[in-house]
Amino acid sequence: MMRWIADGEGGDSFRKRQPLKSFVHRMTLRAALLGFTGSFVAVSLLAALGLVGATGEDGLRLATACGLVAAAVAAWLGLRTGRMIDRLARSNARFEQLSRTDALSGLLNRRAFADVLARAKAGCSLVIIDVDRFKSINDTYGHTVGDDVIRRVAELIAETAGPGAPASRLGGEEFGFLLSNGTIEDRLAMVERLRERIEAEVFHGGQADFTITISAGLAEVESGKAGELTYAAADKALYLAKAGGRNRVVHDRQGLTLILDMVAAERLELENEAAIARGVA
Known part of the structure; x- marks a missing residue:
């Protein structure tokens, strides 16, 4: 996820709102899928090894529930991260505009x-x-x-x-x-x-x-x-x-x-x- 954020999947894409929203949605979906898959596999493996008190269908339901919770948490974190990137991008754009603008006239400096x-x-x-x-x-x-x-x-x-x-x-x-x-x-x-x-x-x-x-x-x-x-x-x-x-x-x-x-x-x-x-x- 951090590599995706650093790369921005397009360099200057964060300067425009629509590419940023698309990136955040993709990042959130990937994070949710990774969270669900990772949690499901981990719980299933622990159940198979007898390290959790659930086997068979109970173990499958437990793995699925844990996977969904992990997916929801990952999605929430992804959206929060996207909003943070959006705020930072807008702040950076505003700062860049101010650094190129004459305060009195409103024209370029x-x-x-x-x-x-x-x-x-x-x-x-x-x-x-x-x-x-x-x-x-x-x-x-x-x-x-x-x-x-x-x-x-x-x-x-x-x-x-x-x-x-x-x-x-x-x-x-x-x-x-x-x-x-x-x-x-x-x-x-x-x-x-x-x-x-x-x-x-x-x-x-x-x-x-x-x-x-x-x-x-x-x-x-x-x-x-x-x-x-x-x-x-x-x-x-x-x-x-x-x-x-x-x-x-x-x-x-x-x-x-x-x-x-x-x-x-x-x-x-x-x-x-x-x-x-x-x-x-």
Whole structure:
């Protein structure tokens, strides 16, 4: 019986309720049969040797009765053991879920999301989102309000990513999730709608209401490309979104264009300042 329990007749079968119930029923039946057979044979042998005060039909009835009692006890122990395994399996599943979940947002934590990203297949986009100037929210309205912001942003991200799609709070005010629907342009549009929706959300900070904005960076998951490299590319796009004025969505493939635009804008600003200086002089 202990070998059956240890093996689980299927390794991960205890993670699912129906295979576990089937295993417990089989184990209980086997235990009952073994209990009945063992007790019947033992009592019959003792009767034949004259070590118990029953022979013939009386000995057979005694052996049968002892066998039935042993079978009932074995079945009861089997069911009790099955219930114990069920409780342990559910506790283990709960512990595993908690170890992979961020307590505040209810999303995956960073470690769990890294595992998901490492197994992600080509044809989806990694999105990294950061709440703009989040520190000022905590400083102005307090950490309780800041936690409310984190929870609400997490809810909106989960709605955007869709049921079953992996979404994570990577730490602080930074989030990550995978999008696999449609084309790259479709996914960019989805993140843009998320940005607009978050920008339109009104939060309550005690005596005053306020709004927030987010910046987002995207990168494509590609075959043969390590998850760390995909993350680095999305993080670079997020940095460009921040550097470009925040409250915007940038794809890694737009990075060079955005950098050139930023350089051109800065150059134009310097030229204007120089022209103004010459006019004053």
